[in-house]
Amino acid sequence: MSHQRILADLEARTLLPPAQAQAIAGFEQNRPFSIHYELRALLYLGITLLAGGLGVLVYQNIDHIGHGVVVGFIALVVAACFWYAARHRQPFTWGEAPKASLLPDYALLLGCLTFLVLEGYLQYQYNIFGDRYGLVTMLPAALFLWLAYLFDHRGVLSMGLTALGTWVGVNVAPLSAFGDESFLRYGLGEAALGLGVVLMAAGLLSEYLNLKRHFAFTYLSLGSNVALLAATAILFGDNAAHLPSGLMVPLIFILSGFLFWYARRTQSYLFLLLGVIYSYIVLTYLLIQLVADNSGAWEFLIMFYFPLSAIGAVLLFVNIRKILRIHAD
């Protein structure tokens, strides 16, 4: 329908010869309707339903089947996934490995996810790790990070880094700390801040040393988010953290400045947006702290600071190409 209009227009402006326009129209007319993705979605839905139904059935009949069989089956799935992924593995390189096909990638991801299920099942049913929660979280972190580099898989890298974050959290604060809301008191905020900075450094290093430089984005986006969130939480927190919250203000500005610099270097708008939003939050927080008890100053804030700063941010975004000297595509 719309292609006829486009073809007629192109033909009228002599951008396409009439015979070709007619041939394209004929092609569009007779093109079969592709239901490839719909069928794939049905297939996945079917697999999910079947797996879910079977899972519930197994759970209901666990007395007849026994845990050993279930553990064995899950372990078999993990092994099969890893085996399939390993069979199709590209040779290791510190650069970006060429992708042969999608299926081994998905097999690796599925293997990692079922590995977590297996570990959780073993811990829940047999308590094999006892109270060594550090070990429980260390194991997948180490395994996933190793696999991520071995198979050149950014999804597994994110999972590994998340597991690493859990490991840091579990080591810093006893699990009971998660029950009440004053988790900042246990130094979780500082731990997260440290982890974020370390991840950012790892991202920068991987870029400078040219070791899997395409992993830098994952490291930096995860790291900067964790670090900035943690610093903001400490800043807004009830001063129970070990670090003085005043220190967080320059820290957030430094981190945001780093993100500006990095955004300009890599022409990445995501890091730019993160930097702008976090520094805006801190700047606004500082101003509000300054004028907290002064109603006249409040009027100044509302009448001048917010409109002008919003206009400034909008102008920054609109002229970002000139400011960051980002080239046209």
Place this chain on the structure above:
Amino acid sequence: MPIKAYPTAWARHDAVRAAAARWLKQELITPAQRTTIDAAHPVDYYRPNIFLRIGLFIFTCIGAMAVSGTVAMITDFDSPAAVAVVYAIGALVVLELAIKNSRHYHSGLDNAALYTALLAVIGLILYLYFESDYRRQPEDLFFGQTFGGTLLLLVILVVLAAATLRYADRLVAACAYFAYLALAVNLLLYLPPGRLLLPFGVMLASGAAYILQDKARLRDDFFYYERVLNVIKLLALLTFYLGGNYLIVREGNAALLNLPVSTQIPFAPVFYLFTVAVPLAYIYFGLRQANRMMLLVGLAVVCFSIYTYRFYRSLLPPEIAAVIAGVFLIGLAAWALHHLRTPRHGLTAVAEDDEPHFNLESLIVAQTAHAPEHQAPGFEFGGGSSGGGGANGQF
């Protein structure tokens, strides 16, 4: 003043460039032809990368709140209506200037300005409506059947429809569609048997909207409204089904009558039929007419029909039903993927990108010898503040 706020060429150029990109992929045109077509249909509006759009939207909203706060402070907070009027006028002026001078086109900034201006206008209308008579209650809007309530819905619909016609924004279009349905429900309830006719009224209104959007696709300004028409189409398909769905009708009826537990409804067999037949019809006609949206909505509402059935009757324990359904779906999908490897009945299981390419090579070779070079006089290629449409995969 023309009805459309943005130049229609922007949307048309986008559509032509998208078609050219697809045809190049399918080897229907040569790379040289694509370059000429792209040069003749440049991106000369401003729409940056998605992250910059988010930033523009957030900071425009902050600015909007600050401006309305300032106006409220100047008027000592005693005239909300004045704040709304001043703000709406200011936002609309900013919006028009941003389009005219800076060529913003759904860039985040114009979206935020439009939404906040409409919020101010509709807030003002609601404020005036409820303020003018203390007996008016929000719940009377739909079910009260007072002249004032109906007029209010009509005014809101006119505001939203006018904004949709001018700015072709999808969110505003969706709101306008719901205002239209609300007005239809309100009008129908004036009739004594209105409650009984309500489901049919909703279906009728949805069907009318579907036919209207289908007709609008034939108009010359189709490209300008394409995204809006897609939203209306989706919502019309959904509300047509939900209007006839047994669960919705039965529970809605109970809610209207304030019953604690829903009871059997009049014309129940008719609604059984709708619940079963509408999804199947969507899927059938979606496949027959290559109407992907209808097909997808059909697949989605089949699930809701099954949920409707299981809500009142349980045929099998859920886990058994899941296993059977899973086996059936896997079998069906595997069979169709195999059976449709070669196209049959106008359907194919091959992904659009992997389709065998139509070989136009001989034709193109014959024609490119005198394929005309396009030269627009005084046209600056790559000029303006184009943001590149965010298609560069950078983020």
